[in-house]
Amino acid sequence: MDRRKFLKASAVVVGAAALPAMATAQTTGGTFDLTIEAVDSEMIDGVFVFSLMFFDRSQEGRPILEVTEGDIVTINVTNLDTRPHGFGIPGIPAASVASIPPGGSATVRFTAPVGGTYMYIDPTLAPLNRILGLYGAFIVHPKLGTTAAGSPTPYSRSTHTPQVAALFDALGVHKRFPGNKWVPRDVERDKLWLFSQVDPLIAARVDAGEVIPPASVVPSFLPRYFMINGLSGYDTAPHKIDASLDWSKGSGRIMPHGREGQPTLIRNMNAGLCTHSPHIHGNHIFKLSDTRANGTVVLNTSCYELDAWPMEPMARRDVLLPFEKPIDAVVWPPKEEPFPMRYVMHCHTEMSQTAGGGNYPQGMVTHWEMTGPL
Amino acid sequence: MQAADWTKTGVKGELTYSTFGCNPFQESNFPTPDRVAPDVNVERHMDVSLELPTPDGQKIRVWTFTDPLAPTVAGRAPMHPAPLMRFRQGQIVHSTLDPKKNAHTLHHHGIEPTTVNDGVGHVSFEVNARYTYQFRPSRAGTFFYHCHRNTPLHFEMGMFGPMIVDPPEGPGTLFSGGPKYDVERLLVLDDMDPRWHTLEHDAGMCGLDVGLNRFDPKYFLANGVFNNRTTTDPRVVINAKLGQTILIRLLNASYSVLETTIGLPGICHSMDGCSLGTEPWSSPLPLPANRPFTMSSAQRRDIIIRPTARGTFPVRFRFLHWVNGKVQDNGRGIVDTRIIVS
Ligand SMILES: [Cu+2]
Ligand SMILES: [Cu+2]
Numbered sequence: 001m002d003r004r005k006f007l008k009a010s011a012v013v014v015g016a017a018a019l020p021a022m023a024t025a026q027t028t029g030g031t032f033d034l035t036i037e038a039v040d041s042e043m044i045d046g047v048f049v050f051s052l053m054f055f056d057r058s059q060e061g062r063p064i065l066e067v068t069e070g071d072i073v074t075i076n077v078t079n080l081d082t083r084p085h086g087f088g089i090p091g092i093p094a095a096s097v098a099s100i101p102p103g104g105s106a107t108v109r110f111t112a113p114v115g116g117t118y119m120y121i122d123p124t125l126a127p128l129n130r131i132l133g134l135y136g137a138f139i140v141h142p143k144l145g146t147t148a149a150g151s152p153t154p155y156s157r158s159t160h161t162p163q164v165a166a167l168f169d170a171l172g173v174h175k176r177f178p179g180n181k182w183v184p185r186d187v188e189r190d191k192l193w194l195f196s197q198v199d200p201l202i203a204a205r206v207d208a209g210e211v212i213p214p215a216s217v218v219p220s221f222l223p224r225y226f227m228i229n230g231l232s233g234y235d236t237a238p239h240k241i242d243a244s245l246d247w248s249k250g251s252g253r254i255m256p257h258g259r260e261g262q263p264t265l266i267r268n269m270n271a272g273l274c275t276h277s278p279h280i281h282g283n284h285i286f287k288l289s290d291t292r293a294n295g296t297v298v299l300n301t302s303c304y305e306l307d308a309w310p311m312e313p314m315a316r317r318d319v320l321l322p323f324e325k326p327i328d329a330v331v332w333p334p335k336e337e338p339f340p341m342r343y344v345m346h347c348h349t350e351m352s353q354t355a356g357g358g359n360y361p362q363g364m365v366t367h368w369e370m371t372g373p374l
Numbered sequence: 375m376q377a378a379d380w381t382k383t384g385v386k387g388e389l390t391y392s393t394f395g396c397n398p399f400q401e402s403n404f405p406t407p408d409r410v411a412p413d414v415n416v417e418r419h420m421d422v423s424l425e426l427p428t429p430d431g432q433k434i435r436v437w438t439f440t441d442p443l444a445p446t447v448a449g450r451a452p453m454h455p456a457p458l459m460r461f462r463q464g465q466i467v468h469s470t471l472d473p474k475k476n477a478h479t480l481h482h483h484g485i486e487p488t489t490v491n492d493g494v495g496h497v498s499f500e501v502n503a504r505y506t507y508q509f510r511p512s513r514a515g516t517f518f519y520h521c522h523r524n525t526p527l528h529f530e531m532g533m534f535g536p537m538i539v540d541p542p543e544g545p546g547t548l549f550s551g552g553p554k555y556d557v558e559r560l561l562v563l564d565d566m567d568p569r570w571h572t573l574e575h576d577a578g579m580c581g582l583d584v585g586l587n588r589f590d591p592k593y594f595l596a597n598g599v600f601n602n603r604t605t606t607d608p609r610v611v612i613n614a615k616l617g618q619t620i621l622i623r624l625l626n627a628s629y630s631v632l633e634t635t636i637g638l639p640g641i642c643h644s645m646d647g648c649s650l651g652t653e654p655w656s657s658p659l660p661l662p663a664n665r666p667f668t669m670s671s672a673q674r675r676d677i678i679i680r681p682t683a684r685g686t687f688p689v690r691f692r693f694l695h696w697v698n699g700k701v702q703d704n705g706r707g708i709v710d711t712r713i714i715v716s
Binding site: 045162163164166167170218219221222223224233234239273274275276277279281282283284286301302303304305306307308309310311312326327328329330331334335336337338340341342343344346347348349350351353354356357358359361362367 | 587
């Protein structure tokens with residue numbers, strides 16, 4: 001592990017501000033410079049696991065790449081690992097390069113498609129390189145995202161279904177949703193839950209130079225760590241909220257936070273191999289989008305409410321957390337119970353609530369909080 | 375009862391690595407804030423003594439919640455799943471947990487109360503003596519309740535029971551303005567890994583590796599009935615007369631992806647306790663006969679079926695592994711039952 005990056009992820013040791021997790025990459029003229037590097041990455045229990053990760057200039061793992069529909073996007077990828085790798089964004093065929101040799105570089109250039117949530121990955125040896133950690137979020141903001149009635153949405157108007165438009169139009173108007181419209185490009189109203197799992201045995205075999213046949217990965221996969229945006233358990237929520245907290249990265253990008261009536265988008269993706277069942281307390285979510293088989297974004301024609309939803313491997317599914325008053329509370333706002341109202345989100349396929357084989361519970365869990373009534 | 379000291383709970387107490395997971399806040403006789411007179415009282419105690427005889431001649435120990443207020447001796451006995459809670463939409467419910475030994479919680483899944491009534495230890499507290507959870511269900515539909523302490527283990531061990539909220543009209547109507555039904559069948563699907571059922575109450579907490587990331591179920595049940603008897607057991611089989619409307623309330627209480635195939639066409643009118651089609655952004659979902667659909671862990675589906683002919687129609691549940699998608703236990707993870715229309 002001589003010259004390898006050494007990522008200490010645990011807030012327990014280093015304090016939340018130092019978490020090296022998923023900052024938004026700064027783009028200059030739609031250009032991103034990514035490297036692929038080997039990393040020793042710390043798990044929630046202090047164990048270090050060999051991983052492969054995309055980095056950008058900020059040295060933060062798995063940068064979130066954000067662009068606007070119609071942008072000419074250039075992504076330069078340099079492979080600093082000792083094995084060949086590739087790059088791809090399912091749903092954007094032009095954003096793909098089959099193989100980059102060790103030490104080599106490649107560039108993809110494409111026009112950003114309609115608004116939605118995408119995932120960039122290393123598709124080579126699928127699913128092996130992806131589950132070793134080579135994944136990240138690619139977010140496209142719409143050029144014209146408002147409904148015909150003027151409500152902001154995260155999606156291009158040309159793709160709106162009547163149901164998605166009706167829901168965003170109801171925000172701030174309908175008796176269920178007093179408060180605000182959804183606010184675009186506000187990191188407090190736009191959260192990301194990118195799920196993944198780590199199998200340290202497979203990682204160690206790759207690190208030792210073993211060539212693992214991709215077809216053998218799924219049958220032998222035994223994950224021991226489960227994460228959101230590369231973080232687990234205690235690290236997935238900021239436990240000290242003040243003016244210095246950066247909501248654009250780390251646990252701030254994970255944890256929904258705000259007053260009643262501040263609807264929040266949550267972009268769900270699963271880079272791993274387990275089918276998760278994220279379950280949220282306190283509010284149901286509205287299911288907004290799915291992905292077609294070819295990877296493009298499709299908006300739903302029934303935005304029904306769920307408190308648990310399936311996230312199969314490679315699924316991308318946006319949901320809206322309405323920040324409604326907890327509708328079954330007897331007294332609202334409460335007189336004898338203080339704010340914030342704090343609710344968990346955990347995966348109900350409960351093996352994912354473990355870490356290192358035991359339940360801390362430091363697994364795939366976070367919370368969201370409502371800081372006050374309207 | 376003393377006033378609440380919030381600093382002893384996750385509401386205002388310091389949330390550390392330890393209190394987040396290993397040693398969550400615990401409280402005895404914590405007073406329910408904003409307590410008002412209830413319309414209905416339920417109570418649950420914890421019981422670890424129930425042993426179920428398995429189809430292969432073994433016994434498997436399950437943990438459950440008992441109902442000390444049930445009117446009959448049989449109703450107060452440990453059972454699996456735990457006894458049904460059934461409320462009316464708009465009632466103020468007081469649901470009291472007495473864990474008897476060790477700490478547990480009651481989370482009424484799908485119900486959305488204030489934080490301290492939600493039953494999650496690290497953001498509020500675990501109950502080590504008595505606590506009365508207070509809520510007012512505002513939606514009619516299918517819910518459930520379960521323990522949220524060491525949740526992977528306690529839920530798998532059987533610490534859950536179904537919960538139904540009826541609209542003000544009462545049973546027979548799924549939700550106000552929604553479909554009516556004549557025959558109601560709640561089906562709770564569960565899988566069990568016998569290895570997990572030999573573990574201790576706190577197994578896996580505080581960093582101990584007991585392999586809770588591995589789940590290899592060997593037993594598959596519907597309504598507590600093992601799958602060798604689910605095609606005939608009256609607790610599972612659905613009987614209706616031609617002309618009657620059937621409501622099936624499905625709950626995936628397993629850790630598998632549950633794939634359901636019903637030999638009759640139906641319509642899903644609510645999911646996770648929420649009606650479909652009562653607001654402009656959602657609509658009921660048609661379920662053609664024999665077309666499989668899946669539910670991940672903890673999801674519910676309320677399905678209305680209106681048979682148009684007499685006959686016996688198959689219902690099959692396949693429990694799929696969360697990684698490889700194969701039927702659990704080398705293809706044996708299947709529960710079959712039937713809808714008999716006479
Ligand atoms: Cu328990
Ligand atoms: Cu639950």
